[in-house]
Amino acid sequence: MGDVRDSTGRDDAPLTVEKAGGAGAAADKLPEAQGHSLSGKTVTINRPRQPLYDFWRDFTNLPAFMDNVVAVELLDEKRSRWTVKAPGARTVQWTSIITEDVPGRTIAWTSEEGADVPNSGRVEFLDAPGGRGSWVVATILYDPPAGIIGKVIAKMFQREPAIQARRDLRRFKQLMETGEIATSARTRSQHEEETD
Amino acid sequence: MRALTWHGKHDVRVETVDDPEIINPRDAIIRITSTAICGSDLHLYDGYIPTMKAGDILGHEFMGEVVETGSRSSLKKGQRVVVPFTIACGGCFHCSKHQYSACDNGLPADNQDIAQAIYGQPMSGLFGYSHMTGGYAGGQAEYVRVPFSDVGPIIIPDGVEDDKVLFLSDILPTGWQAAEYAEIEPGDTVAVWGCGPVGLFCVQSAFLMGAERVIAIDHFPRRLDLARKFGAETINYEESKTYEALMEMTGGIGPDACIDAVGLEAHGFFADNVWDQIKVSTFMGTDRAHSIRQAILACRKGGRVSMPAVYGGFVDKFPLGAFMEKGLTLKTGQTHVQHYMPALLNAIMEDKIDTTFLISHRMPLEQATEGYKMFHDQQNEVTKIVLKPGMALAPAPGEKS
Numbered sequence: 165m166g167d168v169r170d171s172t173g174r175d176d177a178p179l180t181v182e183k184a185g186g187a188g189a190a191a192d193k194l195p196e197a198q199g200h201s202l203s204g205k206t207v208t209i210n211r212p213r214q215p216l217y218d219f220w221r222d223f224t225n226l227p228a229f230m231d232n233v234v235a236v237e238l239l240d241e242k243r244s245r246w247t248v249k250a251p252g253a254r255t256v257q258w259t260s261i262i263t264e265d266v267p268g269r270t271i272a273w274t275s276e277e278g279a280d281v282p283n284s285g286r287v288e289f290l291d292a293p294g295g296r297g298s299w300v301v302a303t304i305l306y307d308p309p310a311g312i313i314g315k316v317i318a319k320m321f322q323r324e325p326a327i328q329a330r331r332d333l334r335r336f337k338q339l340m341e342t343g344e345i346a347t348s349a350r351t352r353s354q355h356e357e358e359t360d
Numbered sequence: 361m362r363a364l365t366w367h368g369k370h371d372v373r374v375e376t377v378d379d380p381e382i383i384n385p386r387d388a389i390i391r392i393t394s395t396a397i398c399g400s401d402l403h404l405y406d407g408y409i410p411t412m413k414a415g416d417i418l419g420h421e422f423m424g425e426v427v428e429t430g431s432r433s434s435l436k437k438g439q440r441v442v443v444p445f446t447i448a449c450g451g452c453f454h455c456s457k458h459q460y461s462a463c464d465n466g467l468p469a470d471n472q473d474i475a476q477a478i479y480g481q482p483m484s485g486l487f488g489y490s491h492m493t494g495g496y497a498g499g500q501a502e503y504v505r506v507p508f509s510d511v512g513p514i515i516i517p518d519g520v521e522d523d524k525v526l527f528l529s530d531i532l533p534t535g536w537q538a539a540e541y542a543e544i545e546p547g548d549t550v551a552v553w554g555c556g557p558v559g560l561f562c563v564q565s566a567f568l569m570g571a572e573r574v575i576a577i578d579h580f581p582r583r584l585d586l587a588r589k590f591g592a593e594t595i596n597y598e599e600s601k602t603y604e605a606l607m608e609m610t611g612g613i614g615p616d617a618c619i620d621a622v623g624l625e626a627h628g629f630f631a632d633n634v635w636d637q638i639k640v641s642t643f644m645g646t647d648r649a650h651s652i653r654q655a656i657l658a659c660r661k662g663g664r665v666s667m668p669a670v671y672g673g674f675v676d677k678f679p680l681g682a683f684m685e686k687g688l689t690l691k692t693g694q695t696h697v698q699h700y701m702p703a704l705l706n707a708i709m710e711d712k713i714d715t716t717f718l719i720s721h722r723m724p725l726e727q728a729t730e731g732y733k734m735f736h737d738q739q740n741e742v743t744k745i746v747l748k749p750g751m752a753l754a755p756a757p758g759e760k761s
């Protein structure tokens with residue numbers, strides 16, 4: 165199994181770029197792939213990869229920048245319980261298992277059998293070329309809630325995972341580069357409403 | 361607090377809104393002492409800028425006193441600061457290259473999608489300038505929340521009055537950057553389209569950078585007079601044809617560097633401009649762009665074009681052929697204000713630069729609605745309006761909750 169950034173061979177664009185072949189090709193690269201819709205993005209962060217990995221690896225930090233993630237509870241070394249927002253003011257829960265963990269380099273996970281939203285994913289922390297910090301590449305494979313209709317609804321609520329992943333990665337970058345997450349809220353109550 | 365809010369085309373109101381609060385650790389709250397209305401604000405006033413929402417607080421040229429600080433702000437209560445209009449983090453790749461207006465992190469994550477779709481990458485945040493630039497409340501108000509207050513605001517020594525330093529927030533660095541982008545060489549003739557605040561600071565900066573001659577173009581006599589005071593020669597485009605005048609004034613060569621300080625709302629009934637107006641009003645295009653076309657056409661072969669003027673969307677009939685054939689260079693962009701502030705503050709303190717000549721009107725914030733109308737309708741007389749919240753019927757001391 166190769167790098168998530170491997171190309172399909174027809175050009176040099178990585179698998180995080182939307183391809184004519186859909187999620188299939190990328191899915192082969194993910195261990196124990198769960199789900200059929202792929203969303204992936206690369207973001208450059210002006211910091212070395214080790215502190216980025218460290219922050220991400222402590223899953224209890226994730227709700228700070230992942231808008232949809234309400235809470236992550238660590239069950240043991242490999243397993244964690246995720247509570248995630250779903251359309252219509254609902255939440256869904258699943259247990260996630262770490263399938264690969266290379267300190268400073270890779271974290272991959274997959275949802276346990278029977279999850280409401282079967283999903284798997286992988287985050288890679290790479291040295292950016294030219295000594296310009298790190299590339300963080302996140303690939304998430306998921307089954308949209310309640311099939312196609314669920315995906316449409318999710319899009320309306322902007323909880324569509326591809327959009328969400330892109331925005332979450334930007335927030336991760338902001339937190340790592342500036343120590344905070346940018347907001348244009350003027351008052352604390354406005355801010356609470358927005359981050360709710 | 362009281363604040364100037366936008367409600368639609370030619371509809372701005374002074375209203376009571378909630379006071380701003382510290383939200384992030386690097387925030388500071390500033391009590392505004394002086395805040396100007398900018399030519400860019402007129403784009404909002406005229407309804408050209410998309411993604412505005414009713415109730416948005418305008419204003420991106422302001423200064424004041426620090427009244428509250430977050431745990432990671434480097435500012436201290438009581439300090440006087442001028443705040444740059446570009447909201448930049450100081451920690452990303454672009455900030456490390458001093459390209460502050462290209463900061464990766466100034467915009468909230470959700471607001472980055474629009475700019476990314478239109479421009480390819482999101483830009484920095486701006487105060488009081490639509491939701492595409494972050495939706496940040498502006499400084500035409502009694503108080504403002506300033507994010508990244510440890511890298512943006514510049515501290516003003518006591519005894520230096522507001523009017524001398526207020527324009528460090530935007531138009532002075534903008535004029536300076538535009539002149540720098542014109543890469544002026546000894547002996548050069550520099551032409552400047554537009555004698556608004558930005559154009560006038562371009563004139564001033566170009567001379568400081570060693571231009572032999574500056575030719576300033578506008579149609580407002582008072583503004584042309586101000587340019588003449590700095591030593592510029594002038595063209596009134598209602599009296600003379602700009603291109604012909606420029607060619608005759610440069611012995612048929614054309615200016616070595618051309619600066620477009622007009623932008624989006626170029627006035628005048630030139631053939632291509634009328635077509636642009638029709639298209640703007642029918643949503644076929646967003647930008648009217650006469651001045652930049654003329655600058656490219658007039659510029660000498662191998663010359664430089666600098667464009668501080670703001671364009672937001674698409675233009676057509678851009679003279680790409682002339683641009684290519686003559687081998688011109690074009691430099692443009694929102695100003696990297698943070699980069700220029702320290703040196704320009706020094707120049708002001710050493711009396712090398714004076715900016716107070718520009719201010720034609722000072723009025724209380726309460727009269728901001730009137731100020732917008734005046735600035736919009738009487739551009740000859742009104743060169744710059746500075747709003748002073750303190751000039752209003754002052755609230756009892758300590759009334760800010």
Ligand SMILES: NC(=O)c1ccc[n+]([C@@H]2O[C@H](COP(=O)([O-])OP(=O)(O)OC[C@H]3O[C@@H](n4cnc5c(N)ncnc54)[C@H](O)[C@@H]3O)[C@@H](O)[C@H]2O)c1
Nearest residue numbers: 399400554556557558578622623626627668669670694695
């Ligand atoms: N790059 C930046 O960061 C930045 C910052 C501030 C302002 N700006 C932009 O700079 C431009 C100028 O700002 P300003 O505050 O001086 O505006 P302004 O409206 O006060 O001045 C523009 C001047 O151009 C003149 N003009 C109009 N059409 C002309 C033409 N065809 N030829 C010559 N002159 C013409 C007008 O009479 C007016 O005096 C605006 O587009 C503004 O948005 C850019």
Ligand SMILES: [Zn+2]
Nearest residue numbers: 398400421530
């Ligand atoms: Zn301005």
Ligand SMILES: [Zn+2]
Nearest residue numbers: 449452455463
């Ligand atoms: Zn930055």
